[in-house]
Amino acid sequence: MSFEVNVRKVVPYVPGEQPNRPNMIKLNTNECPYPPAPAVKEALAKLESADMRLYPDPTADLLLQALSDVYHMPKNQIFVGVGSDDVLAMAFLTFFNSDKPILFPDVTYSFYDVWADLFRIPYKTCALDEKFKLCVEDYKQPNGGIVFPNPNAPTGVLESLKDVEEIVAANPDVVVIVDEAYVDFGGTSALSLVDKYENLLVVQTFSKSRALAGMRIGYAFGSTKLIGYLNDAKFSFNSYTMNRPSLMAGAACVRSVDYFEEITAKIIATREWTKAELAKLGFTFPDSYTNFIFATHKSVPAEEIYMALREQDIFVRYFKKPRIDNYLRITIGTDEQMQVLIEFLKKYLNNR
Amino acid sequence: MSFEVNVRKVVPYVPGEQPNRPNMIKLNTNECPYPPAPAVKEALAKLESADMRLYPDPTADLLLQALSDVYHMPKNQIFVGVGSDDVLAMAFLTFFNSDKPILFPDVTYSFYDVWADLFRIPYKTCALDEKFKLCVEDYKQPNGGIVFPNPNAPTGVLESLKDVEEIVAANPDVVVIVDEAYVDFGGTSALSLVDKYENLLVVQTFSKSRALAGMRIGYAFGSTKLIGYLNDAKFSFNSYTMNRPSLMAGAACVRSVDYFEEITAKIIATREWTKAELAKLGFTFPDSYTNFIFATHKSVPAEEIYMALREQDIFVRYFKKPRIDNYLRITIGTDEQMQVLIEFLKKYLNNR
Numbered sequence: 001m002s003f004e005v006n007v008r009k010v011v012p013y014v015p016g017e018q019p020n021r022p023n024m025i026k027l028n029t030n031e032c033p034y035p036p037a038p039a040v041k042e043a044l045a046k047l048e049s050a051d052m053r054l055y056p057d058p059t060a061d062l063l064l065q066a067l068s069d070v071y072h073m074p075k076n077q078i079f080v081g082v083g084s085d086d087v088l089a090m091a092f093l094t095f096f097n098s099d100k101p102i103l104f105p106d107v108t109y110s111f112y113d114v115w116a117d118l119f120r121i122p123y124k125t126c127a128l129d130e131k132f133k134l135c136v137e138d139y140k141q142p143n144g145g146i147v148f149p150n151p152n153a154p155t156g157v158l159e160s161l162k163d164v165e166e167i168v169a170a171n172p173d174v175v176v177i178v179d180e181a182y183v184d185f186g187g188t189s190a191l192s193l194v195d196k197y198e199n200l201l202v203v204q205t206f207s208k209s210r211a212l213a214g215m216r217i218g219y220a221f222g223s224t225k226l227i228g229y230l231n232d233a234k235f236s237f238n239s240y241t242m243n244r245p246s247l248m249a250g251a252a253c254v255r256s257v258d259y260f261e262e263i264t265a266k267i268i269a270t271r272e273w274t275k276a277e278l279a280k281l282g283f284t285f286p287d288s289y290t291n292f293i294f295a296t297h298k299s300v301p302a303e304e305i306y307m308a309l310r311e312q313d314i315f316v317r318y319f320k321k322p323r324i325d326n327y328l329r330i331t332i333g334t335d336e337q338m339q340v341l342i343e344f345l346k347k348y349l350n351n352r
Numbered sequence: 353m354s355f356e357v358n359v360r361k362v363v364p365y366v367p368g369e370q371p372n373r374p375n376m377i378k379l380n381t382n383e384c385p386y387p388p389a390p391a392v393k394e395a396l397a398k399l400e401s402a403d404m405r406l407y408p409d410p411t412a413d414l415l416l417q418a419l420s421d422v423y424h425m426p427k428n429q430i431f432v433g434v435g436s437d438d439v440l441a442m443a444f445l446t447f448f449n450s451d452k453p454i455l456f457p458d459v460t461y462s463f464y465d466v467w468a469d470l471f472r473i474p475y476k477t478c479a480l481d482e483k484f485k486l487c488v489e490d491y492k493q494p495n496g497g498i499v500f501p502n503p504n505a506p507t508g509v510l511e512s513l514k515d516v517e518e519i520v521a522a523n524p525d526v527v528v529i530v531d532e533a534y535v536d537f538g539g540t541s542a543l544s545l546v547d548k549y550e551n552l553l554v555v556q557t558f559s560k561s562r563a564l565a566g567m568r569i570g571y572a573f574g575s576t577k578l579i580g581y582l583n584d585a586k587f588s589f590n591s592y593t594m595n596r597p598s599l600m601a602g603a604a605c606v607r608s609v610d611y612f613e614e615i616t617a618k619i620i621a622t623r624e625w626t627k628a629e630l631a632k633l634g635f636t637f638p639d640s641y642t643n644f645i646f647a648t649h650k651s652v653p654a655e656e657i658y659m660a661l662r663e664q665d666i667f668v669r670y671f672k673k674p675r676i677d678n679y680l681r682i683t684i685g686t687d688e689q690m691q692v693l694i695e696f697l698k699k700y701l702n703n704r
Contacts, residue, residue, distance in 0.1 A: 003527050003551045004577070006450040006496060012587030015410050032405045041401035044597075049393035052566040052601070053384045055559070058367050082434060085590045093470075098358040118445075118588040144358060175355050199355045207407070214404040214596040225356070235364030236470040238437045244566040245396075245597040249404065 013114040021313045025340060027331035028315040030292050032211035034263045037256030043248040052244060060242045066251035071191065073221055079230045082241050084181055084205035084218030089115055091201055091220065094233040095175035096121045098144025107132060107323055109153050109179065132157045132286050139167045146171060149179040151187050154319060154329040156288030161188045168197045175226065177201045182290035184209035184264050191221055198223040208291055209264050210253050217250045267291050271332045277342045281349055291332045300349060302326045308348055314341055365466040368669050376665040377692060379683040382644050384563035386615045389608030392564070395600040404596060412594045418603035425573055429546065431582045434593050436533055436557035436570030441467055443553055443572065446585040447527035448473045450496025459484060459675055461505050461531065484509045484638050491519045498523060501531040503539050506671060506681040508640030513540045520549045527578065529553045534642035536561035536616050543573055550575040560643055561616050562605050569602045619643050623684045629694045633701055643684045652701060654678045660700055666693055
C-alpha cells in the first residue's frame with residue numbers, strides 16, 4: 001500500500017491561458033478591456049505596507065458594507081470570497097450534500113462538473129435546446145441541487161427572470177445557485193427574488209464588469225439562513241480569505257457606480273457593433289447578453305479560425321467539446337481591438 | 353423536507369479577535385511587531401491599477417520562483433495558497449481520505465479538528481505528555497494521516513528533527529503534514545527531509561516571521577508527487593487563488609533574506625528577555641521556540657490576568673479548553689510593548 005491510495009485524485013479545471021505577448025489582443029478570458037475605477041487606483045496608492053503585518057478583518061466588513069450600500073442588502077445576506085470560483089466552490093461544498101444528483105446544463109461553465117467530482121457530488125446534465133436555451137421542465141425532476149449561469153457561459157444566452165423564478169419555486173427542498181458572472185451586460189439579476197425564496201443563492205463577481213479580475217473578488221446574495229451556513233463552512237476552511245488590498249480596492253470599486261455604468265454601457269455598445277460585423281462575415285451566434293460572443297462560421301471550422309487568430313497574437317477561447325467544438329468564444333475588447341479582429345477576419349475569410 | 357437537510361453543518365474555527373483600539377498592544381494573534389521588508393513597500397508602490405483588470409498568473413510563477421531561489425527547491429515541489437490555512441485545508445481535502453482516523457496532538461492548533469469535521473475525516477487526538485511534548489510512539493498506531501505543528505501552537509514547544517523523522521519514517525503509507533508556521537523563530541525545519549520521504553508535506557507561512565499576515569500567503573514543500581496531487585485539487589477548487597498584490601509583495605518579501613534574519617533575531621532576543629521577566633514574576637512556561645510564550649502563573653488564574661490585561665487594551669490569547677485553561681498565549685511584540693506588559697503585570701500581581 002502507499003499513501004497514494006487515500007489521495008483525492010481529480011482532473012482539474014483548465015483556466016483560459018494567460019499569454020503575455022507584446023501587443024497581443026487578449027479576448028480569451030472575458031476580462032474587462034478598461035481599467036478599474038479611478039477610486040481603485042487611489043485605494044491602492046493608500047495601501048500602507050506597514051499595515052500588512054496585521055491580519056485583515058476576517059469579517060471583510062469594509063467590502064460587505066460597500067456591497068450592502070450599493071445593492072441595498074443587509075450585510076448578513078452577503079458572502080464574499082476569492083473570486084466567484086471560491087464562492088461557488090464553497091457553495092457546492094456547503095449545499096450539495098444529497099445522494100440525488102445536482103442538475104446543470106450540458107453546455108455551461110466547465111468548472112461545475114470539476115467541483116462535483118472534487119466533492120464527490122453526483123450530478124446529471126440537462127441538454128440545452130438547439131438554441132442553447134434551458135428547458136425549465138428538466139429542472140423539475142428529483143435532484144440534490146441546481147446550478148446554472150445566467151446569462152449562460154460560454155453561450156451568452158440569457159434566461160428570463162420568469163423562467164429563473166419558475167426553477168427556484170419548483171425546488172424549495174434544494175438550494176438553487178444562479179451564477180450571474182455576466183449579468184451586468186444586459187441581464188436581469190435574480191437578486192430581487194432573494195427575499196422571496198430562502199433557497200436561492202445569487203453569485204456575482206468583480207472579474208468582468210468591475211475590471212478587477214487580478215484582485216480576486218466574488219460575492220453572493222442569499223437568505224440569512226443560506227449566508228449563515230456558507231459563512232460557517234468558509235470559517236471552517238480559511239478564516240482570512242480576503243487580503244487587505246482586495247478589501248480596500250473592492251470597496252472602492254463597488255462604490256464607483258457611475259464609472260461601472262459607463263464602462264458596461266461602452267462594452268455593450270462595442271458588442272452590438274461586433275455582432276453586426278460578425279454577421280456580415282457569415283458568422284452566426286446566439287444573441288449575447290454578456291461581454292463575449294459565442295460564434296460559429298457558416299463554412300470555416302472554428303478551430304481553424306482560432307489557430308489563424310493565434311498566429312496574429314489575437315487570443316480567443318476555443319472549447320474542443322461536444323456540441324460546441326465549432327464555436328469561438330470571443331471576449332468584447334475595446335472598439336479598436338474589435339476593429340483589428342474584424343479586419344483580420346475579413347481578409348482571412350476572403351483569401352482563404 | 354427542506355433544503356437544510358443537505359446542508360453541511362459545521363462549527364467554525366474562531367480566529368483570534370481583531371480589536372482596533374487606539375494605542376492598543378496587540379499580542380493575541382502572533383503577528384510580527386515589525387513592518388514587512390522595505391522591498392514589499394516598493395512592490396506595493398509599483399502596483400499598476402490598470403493591470404488589475406487582468407487575471408493573475410494562475411501558476412503564481414513569480415512567487416514560486418522567489419521561494420524556489422531562496423529555499424533551493426524546484427518549483428514543482430512548492431505549493432502556494434491564501435495563507436497556510438488555505439494550504440492546510442487543501443492538504444486535508446487532498447490527502448486525508450482514509451477510513452482510519454488521522455492523528456494529531458490533543459493540545460494543538462485548533463483548526464485541525466474543524467477541518468476534519470468539515471471534510472468528514474475521522475480523527476483521534478494523541479495526548480501530549482505533562483511537558484506538552486509529543487509521544488512519538490503514539491504516531492505508530494494505524495492511521496489515515498498525521499498532522500502536527502512544529503514548534504507546536506499554542507504551547508511553543510519544539511520537537512527534535514530526529515523525532516519528526518521517526519514519525520515520518522514510521523508512516524510511509526500515509527501523508528504526514530508538519531505545520532511549521534513558527535519554525536523561523538529557532539526551530540529546525542523538516543524541509544531537509546522532503547527529498548528523502550515522498551509522504552512528507554512541510555507547510556510554512558508569510559504571516560508570522562515575514563510580517564505579511566495581511567497579504568494572506570502560505571506555502572508548502574513536498575515531493576513532486578504530493579505537490580502534483582495538491583495542485584490538481586487546488587485547480588479543481590479555485591484556479592486563481594493568489595491575487596496580483598500578493599504575488600508581487602510575496603516575491604519581494606521572500607527575497608529580502610537579510611531583513612527577515614534581522615527581524616527574527618530581534619523577536620528571539622525580545623522573547624528571551626520576556627521569558628526571564630515572566631519567570632521573575634512567578635510565571636512558568638514550556639520553553640518557547642516561537643514568537644509567543646505560553647505561560648501560567650503560580651497563583652493567579654490565567655483568565656483573571658487575561659481580563660485585567662484587556663482592560664488596559666493589552667490583548668493576549670486565552671483558550672478556555674481542557675488542559676490549557678490556566679495558560680495565556682502571549683505574542684512577542686516590540687521591546688517597548690513587552691516592557692509595558694511586564695510593568696503592568698508587576699503592578700497588577702503586587703497589588704492584587
